[in-house]
Amino acid sequence: MRLTRAGEYAIRCVLYLAMHHDRELIGRKEIAAAMDMPAQFLGKVAQQLAKAGIISIRQGSQGGYELAKRPQDIALLAVIEAIDGEIFLNDCIHRPHSCDRQTICSVHQIWDKARRQLRNTLGGVTLAELAAREKRACAGRSREQPHALQG
Amino acid sequence: MRLTRAGEYAIRCVLYLAMHHDRELIGRKEIAAAMDMPAQFLGKVAQQLAKAGIISIRQGSQGGYELAKRPQDIALLAVIEAIDGEIFLNDCIHRPHSCDRQTICSVHQIWDKARRQLRNTLGGVTLAELAAREKRACAGRSREQPHALQG
DNA sequence: TCTAATAGGATCATTTCAGTCCGATTAATC
DNA sequence: GATTAATCGGACTGAAATGATCCTATTAGA
Numbered sequence: 001m002r003l004t005r006a007g008e009y010a011i012r013c014v015l016y017l018a019m020h021h022d023r024e025l026i027g028r029k030e031i032a033a034a035m036d037m038p039a040q041f042l043g044k045v046a047q048q049l050a051k052a053g054i055i056s057i058r059q060g061s062q063g064g065y066e067l068a069k070r071p072q073d074i075a076l077l078a079v080i081e082a083i084d085g086e087i088f089l090n091d092c093i094h095r096p097h098s099c100d101r102q103t104i105c106s107v108h109q110i111w112d113k114a115r116r117q118l119r120n121t122l123g124g125v126t127l128a129e130l131a132a133r134e135k136r137a138c139a140g141r142s143r144e145q146p147h148a149l150q151g
Numbered sequence: 152m153r154l155t156r157a158g159e160y161a162i163r164c165v166l167y168l169a170m171h172h173d174r175e176l177i178g179r180k181e182i183a184a185a186m187d188m189p190a191q192f193l194g195k196v197a198q199q200l201a202k203a204g205i206i207s208i209r210q211g212s213q214g215g216y217e218l219a220k221r222p223q224d225i226a227l228l229a230v231i232e233a234i235d236g237e238i239f240l241n242d243c244i245h246r247p248h249s250c251d252r253q254t255i256c257s258v259h260q261i262w263d264k265a266r267r268q269l270r271n272t273l274g275g276v277t278l279a280e281l282a283a284r285e286k287r288a289c290a291g292r293s294r295e296q297p298h299a300l301q302g
Numbered sequence: 303t304c305t306a307a308t309a310g311g312a313t314c315a316t317t318t319c320a321g322t323c324c325g326a327t328t329a330a331t332c
Numbered sequence: 333g334a335t336t337a338a339t340c341g342g343a344c345t346g347a348a349a350t351g352a353t354c355c356t357a358t359t360a361g362a
Binding site: 001002003004005008011015076087088089090091106107109110111113114117118121122125130133134 | 155162239240257264273285
């Protein structure tokens with residue numbers, strides 16, 4: 001009942017991209033170093049984000065990642081579900097055939113409600129909002145620019 | 152991001168107990184057969200439910216399980232968290248030390264909100280309500296009593 | 303005492319998770 | 333065209349969680 005590491009990394013990645021939306025393309029290593037995750041693993045995650053149309057990737061020398069849409073058009077939910085699949089809180093909703101016993105399906109109405117609420121909350125927040133809030137928080141915290149990284 | 156099997160079984164178990172609240176003590180095998188789960192596994196689950204004070208167990212011949220409180224005093228959330236632990240949707244809330252980078256903590260406010268909503272929804276439903284809804288649904292579905300099981 | 307039940311520790315198979323390795327591919331630059 | 337710097341993507345691996353099952357111990361009614 002929790003976000004996977006891959007999902008967490010995906011969020012960090014797109015958040016970083018959103019916070020540096022002015023720049024063209026950002027290298028995988030830079031993102032990984034700045035957001036503290038394994039660069040190789042980020043590669044896997046990024047491929048899924050690209051398939052989902054959230055980021056676009058350029059290969060080859062000087063390659064890297066960038067958001068495929070505007071930050072205000074990307075919901076947190078989309079990022080998470082691109083990696084971990086659509087959010088289901090219990091199996092029965094996901095696999096109705098595993099629930100042919102109707103006996104407990106009153107419970108599932110509750111689960112379905114909970115699920116809708118959750119997806120609604122996560123779907124209602126965009127990267128633009130998150131990035132803006134991050135920047136405000138960052139500015140209040142330290143005096144040097146948060147742009148610097150690894151030399 | 153989903154309920155474990157053990158959690159699912161726990162719910163089935165207490166729901167069955169709630170639906171037969173008039174009876175004294177119900178044997179593990181009966182519950183397992185009626186609610187379609189492995190009896191041994193139910194044993195494990197039941198121990199946790201007992202530790203959490205949700206059911207009480209009588210050992211020995213003619214032993215079995217019963218609810219430790221009235222069905223209207225047991226929330227669905229309590230049952231789930233007795234088995235799977237307190238619900239956390241992401242690690243960072245659970246282990247704040249794993250999140251010393253404040254960079255992404257704007258996201259965590261969202262997660263925290265989502266988590267509160269989820270716990271609220273699951274905490275607002277009692278076994279009494281679920282059992283009543285089940286019985287209504289059952290009555291409308293079949294004509295024989297749903298009490299019968301394995302001879 | 304016998305028997306029917308649960309308790310609970312040990313064990314096990316499977317799946318998921320998290321991550322790494324490495325050759326293939328792509329594209330900019332020399 | 334060769335070199336180089338990047339990502340792609342499949343294979344692999346170790347660790348942990350999950351979903352059980354087995355077996356002995358214990359409990360308590362008959």
